[in-house]
Amino acid sequence: MPTPRPDVLDFLATRRSRPAKTLGLPVPDRADLIPMLEMAARSPDHGKLEPWRFVVLERGALVRLADAIPSHAAGLDAESVAKAQKQFADAHLAVAVIEVQRPSHKVPPIEQTYSAGAVCLALLNAALASGWGANWLSxxxxxxxxFAAAALGLAPNERVAGLIHIGTETSAPPERPRPDIAAITTWLPE
Structure with a gap:
C-alpha cells in the first residue's frame, strides 16, 4: 500500500500561479535559486538527453530585453509591443527555460519538447513550494x-519553452475556475 504525502498532496491540490505583474522584491538570490533549478532538472528526461537548459535573467538583463523588443516587432501593433516590453521591464527575476533539440534515434523531438515543458512546470512548482510567487509566461x-537568438544567444536548435518569473507575492490572486474532470476524462473498460 502506498504511503501518502499529505503535505505534497495539499500543495498540488491548492497550488496557484501568481501573476507576474504582482511579483515584487525581494527575489531569490543565487543560493536560493540553485536548489529550485536542481529540482526542475529532475523532470522526466527520456534517454538522459537533457533537452533543456536555463538562462537566468536578472534585473539588468530584463531591462536590456525590454529595450530590444521594438527592433523585433515589425508588423505588430503598438499594444502587442508594449505588452511584451512590460513583461520584461517590470520583472525583477525570470528564468528562461530553453528547449534544446538533440539528435536522437531513440527520443523523438516531441518527447524532448514535453520534457522542456515538464521542466517549466517543475521550476514553477519548486518556486511556489519554496515560498516565492511564480508565473510561467511566454x-x-x-x-x-x-529575438531569441539576438537577446538570449539561442542556437538554431533551441527555443524558449517558457519564462518563469519568480519574486515576492504582493497580492494573492483569487481562485479561478478549474476543469470539470468528468467532462475531460474518458474511462476505457477493461
Missing part, C-alpha cells in the same frame, strides 16, 4: 527566433 517575443 508571448510572441519568446517565440520570435530572431
Amino acid at each position: 508571448g510572441w517575443a519568446s517565440h520570435d527566433t530572431g
